[in-house]
Amino acid sequence: MLKKHYEPTPHRAVIAAFGGALPLSRILGLPQQTVQSWQTTGLIPSKYQQTILDAAERLGVQLSAASFFRQSKLAEVEQV
Numbered sequence: 001m002l003k004k005h006y007e008p009t010p011h012r013a014v015i016a017a018f019g020g021a022l023p024l025s026r027i028l029g030l031p032q033q034t035v036q037s038w039q040t041t042g043l044i045p046s047k048y049q050q051t052i053l054d055a056a057e058r059l060g061v062q063l064s065a066a067s068f069f070r071q072s073k074l075a076e077v078e079q080v
Contacts, residue, residue: 010068011044014052017061027055044068 018024021035028035028051038044044052049068056063 009042010070011038011042014044014063014067015039017056017063017067018059024052027059028052 015021015024015035015038018027021039022032025032025035028048030048049065053063053065055061
């Protein structure tokens, strides 16, 4: 039986890069429930993305704007 390879979802990878929802919420000065809701919805609202990128740069966390999108979706966009 072949195992399916699942690409980590971008929102989970971004949150994990900071050590989880609680550390990221503290870094951003947001309630933990806000960051946890991103895990539930599967979406990090665009209004927070630049703030997250700025925090990543400040803390030496390896993220880029592309980190918020599935790599397979980026490939589709690049082909257009």
